[in-house]
Amino acid sequence: MIVGRRIAALALVGAHLSFAGTAFAQACANRADLLLCGSSDRPLSGLYSGIGPFNEVASCAPNANSQAMFVSRNATIAGNGAAWLAYLNGGGRIITEYSNGTAVYNEIYGTAYPDGGQAGGCDDNPMPSAKLNPTDAFWVANPIPVTAPSDEGCGFDLAGLVSGEPSVTPLGARDEDTSFVTFARKPQGGGTLFLLEADWQDTETVPFDANNFAFLNALVTSCAVSVAPPESVPVPVDHPLAIGGLAALIALFGAGFARLRRSRSRAG
Secondary structure (H helix, E strand, C coil): CHHHHHHHHHHHHHHHHHHHHHHHHHHHCCCCEEEEECCCCCCHHHCCCCCCCCEEEECCCCCCCEEEEEECCCCCCCCCHHHHHHHHHCCCEEECCCCCHHHHHHHHHCCCCCCCCEEECCCCECCCCEECCCCCHHHHHCCCCCCCHHHECEEECCHHHHHHCCCCEEEEECCCCCCCEEEEEEEECCEEEEEECCCCCCCCCCCCCHHHHHHHHHHHHCCCCCCCCCCCCCCCCCCHHHHHHHHHHHHHHHHHHHHHHHHHHHHC
16 A cells, blocks of 8 residues: 555656656747847848748747847837746747846846946957856857957946846856956746847848857757756756655655554564
8 A cells, every 4th residue: 555655656746747847848949930129230040040940020029939039239128027027937038239138137127237338349249258157058068169359249247237146147258358247147937038248230240150150049049057967857846746746755755664663663
């Protein structure tokens, strides 16, 4: 009887883990539309290469069919915070541009961080000239060479925002001054907000080289942050059903061990 209960509990937890895994897989599935919010001298077709195909849509209203949304410097940001947060929670990806990373973050999360100072060569290239946290899962999965300092893009410093938000990971900076953060990641639900300070909408460098296309492709296709495969089965601790199933399993095992100890004591 006890063995049967344990098997049932294991099956329940397995079902919960399978459900959670399916939900994450659905959130990370390739979607049909690629969005550009705001105008850009560089078309959407110039912001990715070798992935897709995508329906290229001019819109600031992403939905369940939106693979990712680029937000250019002159996009309308005010009033979009709630919708963009919901999109991120549903597995979306938002990619900012020159001068608007902090503004987009403030709109989504209700913060009030000021813009940092501006620096960089303004040669449009989005791949940073220096990597921060090079052992982060993003860089491990995407070992892309940095942009030469003489060819880097330009933008505003994200260091102030990053220092105030523990859940934001700095990933890129200027080679000349690595305290000047140009690229950071904020996981949100099943999606990711990529804070990128680079003037990718301009056309000083057309087309981007293979490394910069690889970087943009990684942003567009990025799934939830991955980590090294664990030695044991991961439990999605934020899933209440999985927590309940795991608790039931632990309780059943505890009761079984207690009965075993009592039976041994009586036998002794």
